[in-house]
Amino acid sequence: MEAGVIGGIDIGGTKVAVTVATQAGVLCRLSQPTAKTGPEEALPLQVVALLQDACRQAGVADVDAVGVSSCGPFAREDGQLSLVTPNICGALSGAEDLPNDWRAIPLERTLRRHYRQLVIFNDAVAALNGERLFGAxxxxxxxxxxxxxxxxxxxxxxxxxxxxxxxxxxxxxxxxxxxxxxxxxxxxxxxxxxxxxxxxxxxxxxxxxxxxxxxxxxxxxxxxxxxxxxxxxxxxxxxxxxxxxxxxxxxxxxxxxxxxxxxxxxxxxxxxxxxxxxxxxxxxxxxxxAGLGALVADIGALSLVLPAAWQQDWRQRQPWQHLLARLEAAPGTAASL
Amino acid sequence: MEAGVIGGIDIGGTKVAVTVATQAGVLCRLSQPTAKTGPEEALPLQVVALLQDACRQAGVADVDAVGVSSCGPFAREDGQLSLVTPNICGALSGAEDLPNDWRAIPLERTLRRHYRQLVIFNDAVAALNGERLFGAxxxxxxxxxxxxxxxxxxxxxxxxxxxxxxxxxxxxxxxxxxxxxxxxxxxxxxxxxxxxxxxxxxxxxxxxxxxxxxxxxxxxxxxxxxxxxxxxxxxxxxxxxxxxxxxxxxxxxxxxxxxxxxxxxxxxxxxxxxxxxxxxxxxxxxxxxAGLGALVADIGALSLVLPAAWQQDWRQRQPWQHLLARLEAAPGTAASL
Missing domain, CATH: 3.30.420.40 (ATPase, nucleotide binding domain)
Incomplete structure (x- = not known):
């Protein structure tokens, strides 16, 4: 069954962002600082909750499929991807400023409890997919x-x-x-x-x-x-x-x-x-x-589960430009050097 | 339709080799020095003729599919692969010892006139495919x-x-x-x-x-x-x-x-x-x-068009070992340093 509502999750070392979209376009985007305290699944639970918030604000019940663009590297535990990212996991970096002793974040295991259709890629790979569908x-x-x-x-x-x-x-x-x-x-x-x-x-x-x-x-x-x-x-x-x-x-x-x-x-x-x-x-x-600017991670994540039937329509209408204008007006919310 | 008889073509800078196989095993292998004189299609015509010879010796009418393992690099002309190999094409290397002024050998165009099912890969890629099917x-x-x-x-x-x-x-x-x-x-x-x-x-x-x-x-x-x-x-x-x-x-x-x-x-x-x-x-x-020794190019070429139904049987019987023994007894016919 093709999805009617899709979600995008962008996980970075300093912020996470989620988007909710239907064929009409990107309905909502929310962003928060990346969770770095609590149990090892705090970060995946954070993005699940944020995506639920975004659904409420968009006026939809839930998402049918979720694409994830995440910083890496990944490891595989029992076949499922976890994050072993030194700038998030305190036990890996030995960094004094990370308030956790995480070794591996069980990203896929936690998200699969909430989403049946789930595609996870490294952020640069997701960005490439976005650029191949809608960018340069x-x-x-x-x-x-x-x-x-x-x-x-x-x-x-x-x-x-x-x-x-x-x-x-x-x-x-x-x-x-x-x-x-x-x-x-x-x-x-x-x-x-x-x-x-x-x-x-x-x-x-x-x-x-x-x-x-x-x-x-x-x-x-x-x-x-x-x-x-x-x-x-x-x-x-x-x-x-x-x-x-x-x-x-x-x-x-x-x-x-x-x-x-x-x-x-x-x-x-x-x-x-x-x-x-x-x-x-x-x-x-x-x-x-690159053609997608500050939204490359969001569009990249969505592109991983975007129904083929939406593609031509989205190419013509680019129904994310309103968000791009908003992000560019408030650049603090975008990644910066 | 699955192939009943398959052919392998191995093109190197000093020799070419062809093999003919049925599910029973590799029936015949012939080798010649690589053609380097005549028109630009002399080399593809050489391997077609050699494969016809091999079919005759194997007692089969013709091959249904052909896999090619070739030295590179390749170029694409009208979508079809040609060889632009400096140690074969005189016009590319400027080498005094190459008796031709070839710029590009129309490999795919020539072979497609003879074989409908044709798969061409660089020799190291074909070797990898052979090792994945039957080797290490x-x-x-x-x-x-x-x-x-x-x-x-x-x-x-x-x-x-x-x-x-x-x-x-x-x-x-x-x-x-x-x-x-x-x-x-x-x-x-x-x-x-x-x-x-x-x-x-x-x-x-x-x-x-x-x-x-x-x-x-x-x-x-x-x-x-x-x-x-x-x-x-x-x-x-x-x-x-x-x-x-x-x-x-x-x-x-x-x-x-x-x-x-x-x-x-x-x-x-x-x-x-x-x-x-x-x-x-x-x-x-x-x-x-590597597990396939001196036959890696031949098995690699065959592996590109080998019917899936033969795979388990070939893994068990390894119906190329008789050839390997022959090649090792006469090592001049194998690639050497």
Whole structure:
């Protein structure tokens, strides 16, 4: 049976958001800071309650299907996905500022008690699915989504198939080893992986100033900042070349705070690193800015369970633009660098 | 309609081989040096004629379906795969020793004139499919095949789906950039890609002695050779880590001349480079030696069109072992380092 009401759940390290939609469009979106206290299932119970609230506000009884876009990584326990996310689970990070001793959040087990139709993907994979349905790479079977922000995440689609992998963690190409001789260290312990070299989190720590400052100064012509920013764009280009050589993908869609503000002048440096290598694989590859903006996680989550019959109608009417306007008017509610 | 007689075609840079099989087993295998003179379709016409010969010798009229395992890379012309292989096409390599000026070999177009049921994959992908059906990674949905020989090739399977990519070139992870500061150069022009660092072709050129010599000396305790061989195994391990971080795969099956002879002592160095990183992705990953030996390309090609109804029977009886014994008795007919 096709769903009449669908729900989207977006789980991030700092906030969660839920959306409720019918074919008419997105009826309601609610957001809260991510639950980080209580029992290990506090976070999944939080999003269930928030989605019930959203249903009430939307005037619908319940949702028929739920798509989940979540930060990772995931683990599998008895076949079901749980979250083992260092910036949420206190026992994994050893972080003093996390008020819990969670080892694994039983995401799928808890949500399955409430929703029979449930699809869970990593946030970058869900974002790619959203961009393939309604954004910058519509109907493209071979494509990559990259978000370049505090972290670096990839979503991958090959031959029209979204890649999940053994535990749903395909797309962790932010942890590709790029320069083993580098002294840049990633939070995961790797030396010289892509995140160590270019993520907002690690760049900021290495430079002692915010990443936004560096990229803004670079864009204003500051020579030292330019060298750092262009160097980072070139590392991203080499990593994309690596993923393209591995997967023979055609289109790359890039989102995240760095690209939103600086993609217009960084793109040629990224493109050059791809085009300079192995023409049989890289010829015809194009870069595109993400099309769904601040709603990419919400539309990504909904897209995972969106009935095929709604697709053409939603493409024409884009019945999420009212929300986008609202989010852009109050940007604090959107992810920021 | 399920096929009653299937054919396999294996296209390499130095030889082609064809096999004919019924459910009873592999009835005939013929091999010839790869055609490199005449019109651009000389090579596909060669394998069609060879397969007709094999049918005659097997006492069957024709094949109902054909699987092709071919060296790459491929290009797509009017939607059909052609070969743009530098070590076969004279116009691409500029090699003095190639007696043709071919730019692209119209493989699929020529074969489709003869075979209605036709499946073409890169040789490493076909090998992976063979290993998944009858070799070392049976029924594993998330796995990698690597051949380490004169070149380095990968075949990839994620979520039970063999990856092809926009032009059938997924798996060119031999050209992953691993050490941009390295002065090791690959035939493709990359500096510090995996093939530059570890392929037999490039190692031999850099060291001025054959790769077989180096690995044999290393295995006998020669300290300098050991450093080179172990260093190469570590680069392979880091590249495998990169592919595992990108695809969240579970099992790695390794074949090719280097591994056949030296995998037993190199494996721990490869494994260590994987296990040292990102436990959420690498925990539980295992390395296995390839199971199909010198017949991996032939069984890989057949596996692409093998009727599902034959599978259990073939797993039990392994009706290719008589050929393997023959090939091992006359190793000149198998691929060698």
């Amino acid at each position: 790479v519509q109907d493209e079977p071979d494509c990559i989504y990259v978000t370049w922000s505090t972290g670096v995440g990839f979503g991958l689609c090959v031959d029209g198939h979204l890649l999940a992998g053994k535990n749903g963690n395909a797309g962790h190409a932010g942890h590709l080893l790029m320069s083993p001789e580098s002294d840049a260290t990633c939070g995961c312990g790797n030396r010289g992986d892509l995140e160590a070299l270019i993520s907002g989190r690690n760049l900021g720590r290495r430079l002692g100033r915010s990443t936004a400052d560096v990229f803004n100064a670079a864009n204003s012509g500051d020579a030292a900042a330019r060298e750092v920013a262009i160097g980072a764009a070139q590392w991203l280009g080499r990593a994309l070349y690596n993923v393209i050589a591995t997967l023979d993908t055609r289109q790359v869609v890039i989102g995240g705070a760095v690209w939103e503000h600086h993609g217009h002048w960084l793109a040629p440096y990224v493109q050059q690193e791809i085009a300079a290598r192995l023409p049989a694989l890289t010829r015809g590859v194009s870069l595109r800015p | 990674v049976q029924d594993e949905p998330d796995c990698i095949y690597v051949t380490w020989s004169t070149g380095v090739g990968f075949g990839l399977c994620v979520d039970g789906h063999l990856l092809a990519g926009k032009n059938g070139n997924a798996g060119h992870a031999g050209h992953l950039l691993m050490s941009p500061e390295s002065d090791a150069t690959c035939g493709c022009g990359n500096r510090g890609d995996l093939e530059a660092l570890i392929s037999g072709r490039n190692l031999g050129r850099r060291l001025g002695r054959s790769t077989a010599d180096v690995f044999n000396a290393a295995n006998s305790g020669d300290a300098a050779a050991r450093e080179v061989a172990i260093g190469a195994a570590q680069w392979l391990g880091r590249a495998l880590y990169n592919v595992i971080a990108t695809l969240d795969t579970r099992q790695v099956v390794i074949g090719g001349a280097v591994w056949e002879h030296h995998g037993h002592w190199l494996a721990p160095y490869v494994q260590q480079e994987i296990a040292a990183r990102l436990p959420a992705l690498t925990r539980g990953v295992s390395l296995r030696p």
